[in-house]
Amino acid sequence: MSDEEKSTAKQSSPQFIPKLKGKRVLIRLTSGGQPVTGTIESFNSYEILLQTAKGELLVFKHAIATIEVVDEPRGYRPAV
Template sequence: MKESISIGQNVDDQPESVSGGSEDDFKGGPPQFLDSLLHRPIMVRMKDGRPIKGVLEAYNNYELLIDLGQSKRLIIFKGAISSIEAEERPEKRAGRR
């Protein structure tokens, strides 16, 4: 038996999403974990094995801005990164004795 599908609906009888192509509809972007690392010390290990230590100042879809200290900043392309390490934040204790 032949199934008929009406225009404007997909196979599951759900309305198709129509995108106007605006940037507000775009759900992609940088990984969410980078936001939690902003202004924290991190170590970036490059694909060639070099470690780079610094503070994550900013990021976008393609780059990280690392503050190396002594008024030096470095832009790293995400495609050249192998891993990113960050120290865990120490838990705050109520009463220290």
């Protein structure tokens, strides 16, 4: 694979996850079950690390069906 092909392959991958870092999201998994709500702490090519009410949760990207941003209520201010 040439350098040009590698850069094209990198550019074609989804670029929306970096925009979601630090935001509260709802993730539905391909296996079904209860959706997971948490804040995206970090990510790499294969995984997303969420901070949930019960602690940290590592989710493999291939297991994700959908990701939705959870809107904060108007006037909401997170604790500092």
